[in-house]
Amino acid sequence: MCTLLTAALALLTAAIPSADAAGVMGADWVPFGRADLVWVDGEQTSETLVGEYDGIVSPGLSAYGGYVGEKNAWLGSFGVARVSDVTWDGEGYRRVSASAFRPAVDWQRYLRDRDVGTAIPWVGLGAHVTIPQARDAADVYTEEEQTDADEGARALRGRIGGLGARVGIGGDYRINEGLTVGMRYALVAHRGQTSSEDSLSVSWLTKGEAALRLQLEF
Secondary structure (H helix, E strand, O other): OHHHHHHHHHHHHHHOOOOOOEEEEEEEEOOOOHHHHHHHHOOOOOOOOOOOOOOOOOOOEEEEEEEEOOOEEEEEEEEEEEEEEEEEOOOOEEEEEEEEEEEEEEEEEEOOOOOOOOEEEEEEEEEEEEEEEEEEEEOOOOHHHHHHHHHHHHHHHHHHOEEEEEEEEEEEEEOOOOEEEEEEEEEEEEEEEEEOOOOEEEEEEEEEEEEEEEEEEO
């Protein structure tokens, strides 16, 4: 046990950015592919527009920011998506909304010095969580109808929410002190679940993901 704690402490200490760490902002681009078309054609979307693989809360082109040192980098990103429909008629109104908030964090460990004009390989770990929100309310609902609507909203939240992780490798090329281009490849896993009064369904999706990267350092 002591050996494991010592190793964990050493890993945590090594992952802390150095005092001379610089701030970075960048963008990852995951190209649109045939798999995306198959996913939609197979009716695998959440049907809410804000699910993990619906393309809004986690788009193909995403931004990130954080800190980078000589050996380690901590990078974070945040996705958000919201859809709200309000209907008015002669009797009243109905509002149906769904949203997702998706914070993510990545740690990169560089395998060589980050010198200008050289290729810099790295390995990395990351994690994300998709926090759901859904509501169905109307001023004309009876108590029973509102109960049914709340149950439907709970099912929507189940389709939207989830958590995941990724592990991967990549390579950066520092053009100068402030500009870096690179690429990465990661094995990504995402877990989601839906539930009702008498059942629980858990789903996993694991896939490989390649991306191109542009990063500014300041």
